[in-house]
Amino acid sequence: MKRWPVIPTLVVAIAIVAMIGLGFWQLARRQEKEAALVQLAANVDRPPVLFPAGGTGDDLLFRKSAIDCLSVTDIARQSGRTAGGTPGWRVIAACRTPTAGIVAVQLGIASDFNTAPAFSGGPVTGYLSYAPDSQPLITDLFNRSPKRLMLISDAPPIGLTANPGPDLSSVPNNHLAYAVQWFLFAGVAAIIYLLALRRRRP
Incomplete structure (x- = not known):
């Protein structure tokens, strides 16, 4: 043996x-x-908060917030759905702000990928959600650091459909x-x- x-x-x-x-x-x-x-x-249902200067904060998810978008530095599009569940493209603007740096703002949902939003800046109100994240699943599994936030606009510009509301x-x-x-x-x-x-x- x-x-x-x-x-x-x-x-x-x-x-x-x-x-x-x-x-x-x-x-x-x-x-x-x-x-x-x-x-x-x-x-x-809690009162609005300032967009966090560091751009992160898991405990702030779904809180109402607002920013002053001084200018739009970039526009990105990702697959998503409207409030009614219709497939479309999430139009996400990178907004330069006076206090929080560059902030991601989901302006609304476009039915066509090439739709150009009629937005060049200004006040934006909405609620806080997670910004798109491309890190691998295995990294997310062990990552305990707060995720980056973005503002989901409650008033889409002309040409875009309204964003979905907060969804647990x-x-x-x-x-x-x-x-x-x-x-x-x-x-x-x-x-x-x-x-x-x-x-x-x-």
Whole structure:
């Protein structure tokens, strides 16, 4: 009978323990997110706040806010939906402001990608939401820093359809699914290693 492989077994055991630990960590984050969602639901009816100078603040999501757009430095478009659920393009302006620097402002929804919004600056009121983020999912999974915010305008310029209102379902709470995945990974790793050990026995 062959000797028990000490080093491979130790490596696999450490990996399994780490995956189980990540699973419990995700369960703890689920509880944190549920508490945060209660606060965010209340934010819809709270008084307006100034757009944060740093441009971030998870606890400010869905709060009413306003900016003074001195000029538009860029226009971007991303897929989205109108308040009625019709597919379209989110028209997002990069606005230079006197106090908050460059602020992303979702002006409204366009039915045509090439629609040019009739907006060159001025006061904008609306509510705070997350700005588009292109970072990989795995980075977002471990990132605890506040996300960047943008202002969702409540009065679209001519040619655009009104933006949807605050939607709690847009705030992901997938931590239970992540926890289950980590536990499954740990279980599968253990089973595969035990099968490998069984096959190497004479």
